[in-house]
Amino acid sequence: MRIGMLTGGGDCPGLNAVIRAVVRKGILHYNDEFIGFLEGWRGVIDDRTMPLDLVTTTGILQRGGTILRSSRTNVKKIEGGFERCLEVIALHKLDALIAMGGDDTQSISVELAKRNINVVGVPKTIDNDLSGTDACFGFDTAVTIATEAIDRLHSTTEAHSRVQVVEVMGRDAGWIAVTSGIAGGADVILAPENPIDIDDVVRLLRARWESGKRFAIVVVAEGAKLPEHTGQTSVGTKLDSFGHVRLSGIGQVLAEEIEKRTGYETRSVNLGHTQRGGTPTAYDRMLATRYGIAAIDLVHQGKFGQLVVLKGTQISTIPIADAIAKTRTVTPDLFEVIKSLQPQP
Numbered sequence: 001m002r003i004g005m006l007t008g009g010g011d012c013p014g015l016n017a018v019i020r021a022v023v024r025k026g027i028l029h030y031n032d033e034f035i036g037f038l039e040g041w042r043g044v045i046d047d048r049t050m051p052l053d054l055v056t057t058t059g060i061l062q063r064g065g066t067i068l069r070s071s072r073t074n075v076k077k078i079e080g081g082f083e084r085c086l087e088v089i090a091l092h093k094l095d096a097l098i099a100m101g102g103d104d105t106q107s108i109s110v111e112l113a114k115r116n117i118n119v120v121g122v123p124k125t126i127d128n129d130l131s132g133t134d135a136c137f138g139f140d141t142a143v144t145i146a147t148e149a150i151d152r153l154h155s156t157t158e159a160h161s162r163v164q165v166v167e168v169m170g171r172d173a174g175w176i177a178v179t180s181g182i183a184g185g186a187d188v189i190l191a192p193e194n195p196i197d198i199d200d201v202v203r204l205l206r207a208r209w210e211s212g213k214r215f216a217i218v219v220v221a222e223g224a225k226l227p228e229h230t231g232q233t234s235v236g237t238k239l240d241s242f243g244h245v246r247l248s249g250i251g252q253v254l255a256e257e258i259e260k261r262t263g264y265e266t267r268s269v270n271l272g273h274t275q276r277g278g279t280p281t282a283y284d285r286m287l288a289t290r291y292g293i294a295a296i297d298l299v300h301q302g303k304f305g306q307l308v309v310l311k312g313t314q315i316s317t318i319p320i321a322d323a324i325a326k327t328r329t330v331t332p333d334l335f336e337v338i339k340s341l342q343p344q345p
């Protein structure tokens with residue numbers, strides 16, 4: 001078969017591991033031929049491709065980013081965009097397309113499937129918030145990076161008797177904040193799932209000081225909101241082509257508020273894209289490899305319009321449309337874990 005592949009949306013460690021797995025199994029077991037579209041859906045519209053074979057995909061397993069590069073191109077916003085996609089797919093005589101991406105990228109896959117394109121989806125988001133799958137590759141790497149940063153921040157925060165606010169990624173769900181916060185022993189963990197209760201934050205920090213520990217770490221997800229803020233804290237007002245604002249800055253807003261209310265010297269650091277960079281963890285390489293193999297198998301089973309997912313420890317599939325229908329937020333039991341480690345009101 002002739003198969004196209006692309007990676008769309010924000011990158012995350014593990015994308016190359018998926019590409020490698022698809023290409024290896026496809027060539028070695030099914031005699032497939034591949035082309036890679038560059039920069040997500042943009043590469044399909046512009047017909048910009050690169051060859052994908054055993055040579056071009058050698059040595060990429062441990063590399064972050066994506067050799068296909070990525071973009072947040074919304075085909076729905078491009079006049080004649082879908083017609084152009086169909087034209088380019090026909091031009092390359094493709095039998096199927098494997099699209100790696102989160103809900104935005106997969107919303108285009110759904111539209112193409114409706115137009116009789118044989119699409120298989122691979123879930124990808126560092127935020128780990130795609131419903132239908134228990135895990136997205138890249139998340140474990142992001143959590144590892146954030147936890148290491150929190151570990152490192154402990155010594156300098158203690159040396160200066162400060163509060164250190166650490167802002168991490170997580171637009172609609174606080175998976176990175178909650179997981180790295182618990183793993184890193186943060187004193188306060190704030191996620192988009194609940195509005196920030198600043199009185200409670202102050203209470204927890206005062207309790208910490210009174211216990212004799214005169215420093216504290218606060219982890220906050222970029223999408224967390226103070227009730228008095230009408231929207232999420234964003235950099236400017238520019239929206240990407242899927243209508244999302246660029247989030248950043250809740251950490252600094254919170255740090256100023258904490259210092260004002262407690263008098264404790266407070267600093268903030270935004271880990272930002274550091275969390276998406278560099279080599280994937282072994283867990284993410286493994287998950288990405290399993291997804292890649294499942295995706296190429298689905299193509300050969302003729303199961304199109306499906307997304308490969310992880311259910312417990314097993315790889316499974318669900319319709320792509322179901323996966324993008326809602327956000328997978330942090331489960332209440334994890335917020336209970338956080339509370340169990342904190343002094344009661």
Ligand code: F6P
Pocket residue numbers: 010011125126127169170171222246247
């Ligand atoms: O959607 C994943 C994500 O990493 C969000 O957590 C973050 O808000 C956004 O992407 C950043 O996007 P960009 O790379 O376009 O700045």
